[in-house]
Amino acid sequence: MSSPLRLGIAGLGTVGAGVVKIISRKQELLAARAGRPIEVTAVSARSRDKDRGVDMSTYGWENDPVALARRDDVDVFVELMGGEDGPARNATEAALAAGKDVVTANKAMLAHHGQALAMAAEDAGRVIRFEAAVAGGIPVIKALTEGLAGNEITRVMGVMNGTCNYILTRMEAEGLGYNILFEEAGKLGYLEADPTLDVGGIDAAHKLALLASIAFGTKVDFDGVELEGIEQVTLEDIRHAADMGFRIKLLGVAQRSGRGLEQRMRPCLVPASSPLGQLEGGTNMVVIEGDQVGQVVLRGAGAGEGPTASAVLSDIMDIARGDRISTFGQPASGLVTPIRAQSAVAAPYYLRMELEDKPGALAKVATVLGDSGVSIDRMRQYGHESSSAPVLIVTHKAARNAVDAALEALPKTGVVLGTPVALRIEAV
């Protein structure tokens, strides 16, 4: 058997402690599968004395993760601290410069600095692996980078923030409003310290940007993601969508549009009977579409100690076996800067508006939509006792800018109360 693979693990939160536990308890199994022993040389965290449910005293200790990253007796630097800059980035750069491979779960760091780090890794002849950064335990980076490497990817999409999906499915199941469930999620510890990372869609958008880079051979372009969180999703829209056979999901979609790349992370409607529509609670799902393979759906736990540690271990095992794949599936120097094509791909839309009960009101709405280039597929007007009534419209395929033009024009008709709602219906 070959020499051990020696790890330096920085960050001993839930995931870091989970990784140490697995390595210490399954030495034989991991060695058999990797062809060599996997060993923890040293660790680093903010507090040395905290009880983490596993004995850390047999490992070396570094207060400074950068010092850990540079240790001569470390082959792989495992970065589980998080944060897009600061210690995580400094230590990752130090590790690469010192000739270490890097395994990280840090989606924010890679979404912002992925290209620079991938270049640094290549210059140093090292690899960066990040299975745990996207969709927790689901081996989606591996599926996209390796398992579907013979495909031109046509679209990749996913529900990749468990907290958002938990809130949305509970809203529908319990009939509770967003604010109540947001508070509940906070109490249950489901929210990041900065909750807009979750409910604002930022965390999921980080993941989408990483998938898009691999899928389309482009530089990670987080700023190119069209971003909208779930804060504005109402119980009313969830119910109306359900009535029409849809569910509202915070769905990330990346696809080519002509020569451009469209990346969206927005609440949208999907058929309730589709795998994405049926996804309940905190579970994650990623759908990959390739020109050869058709549609592949991957589903599993998107967070938590075990699933995330499983993904980290997968990367460690690959490195132990000698796999040397490029960070984003091909040399970083060959990745191209994507041309942003926001909402260029047409889709049907769900529109909801409150209409005054006046003769000709519907006709005015229809005229505005037609003038904007949006045609109506089906419409529902609900019974009402007040002087206004909710109207739901499902459009034929329309460009987002046509829908935006209609949204701007509708209030000017004098028959639409408040702000109309428009949600994309994604064909899944």
Next chain:
Amino acid sequence: MSSPLRLGIAGLGTVGAGVVKIISRKQELLAARAGRPIEVTAVSARSRDKDRGVDMSTYGWENDPVALARRDDVDVFVELMGGEDGPARNATEAALAAGKDVVTANKAMLAHHGQALAMAAEDAGRVIRFEAAVAGGIPVIKALTEGLAGNEITRVMGVMNGTCNYILTRMEAEGLGYNILFEEAGKLGYLEADPTLDVGGIDAAHKLALLASIAFGTKVDFDGVELEGIEQVTLEDIRHAADMGFRIKLLGVAQRSGRGLEQRMRPCLVPASSPLGQLEGGTNMVVIEGDQVGQVVLRGAGAGEGPTASAVLSDIMDIARGDRISTFGQPASGLVTPIRAQSAVAAPYYLRMELEDKPGALAKVATVLGDSGVSIDRMRQYGHESSSAPVLIVTHKAARNAVDAALEALPKTGVVLGTPVALRIEAV
């Protein structure tokens, strides 16, 4: 860029021709991802002149696949002929002996000779890859071998024969009997030349045996798979199952049972609302459960030119990148012979029997079940105009041998007409 990876492809049916097409049409993309060009050196098939939709004249030709496997200008032998013995096995052995890596889609060959071939590969310092042998385009071998390598696998299951799932879902949707749909599947070209490979569950059992080997570190044990096809599944049972919230699937399950390994490929009931229950038509699904990751579900096309070629390409690309993983995820010399533990894991069962309309009939049935160690969870007796009535029983968890004992005893009560049906209800 490194030297090209040179392929010899034996078998130019749908999949073989598909692989050649992708390689000839996507040279640039594949080279970027693999870090080196992928080239076809020579091919072999039964007929040289057949039109396969792609120009084969630029490649070398061998009438004998063994000669192809031994060519000095071939690095990887791609075996797409099929058949558990004969040319496929001879050429595979010749390729390994000549120091070539092997990529194959041949589940039958590996199910029967996987251990010997894996040993031969190791002795030669070569790899055998077979992503295309299981579940078509779904990268399930990769997920299990690499993506979840940090897990102890607790159970792996799957719907892995599209034809069977097509027949079963059509039976339910159209209310047509098995025989009609079997004939239809034949006319549509969905059946193997020997249809018992499909409807007898053999093809799916081949796949299950391969997954079990990887999951549990055991030698492939196809003969240890408890096997039952879908030929005996009736429309009546499909309807009764649906009434009670279940669907009948030809589901393969491999799991540890004490120190033994249980492998089953039998029709069984799964909740209609579960991902497996919702799987329609020819699509495949594999569910992997690990101690760390929980449940991961993979879904996609299980057959066809594009999906299967996609899987073959995935293996070729891995070899091009230098990945050298063992055939079944760890050295073949370390795989243990599994202790067969057939149907050792208890489960609830669905029982259907035709009961004579006599006083005390139900009591007799209940007594027999109780005496056999099978307790009743719920029961339905249907209205009837004849002198007998169908009775459905869902049992609490019971051992298969207890159920078998009850099945043997029931006809002796004198109140049960014909042969009772028993189908396992798998918790998914």
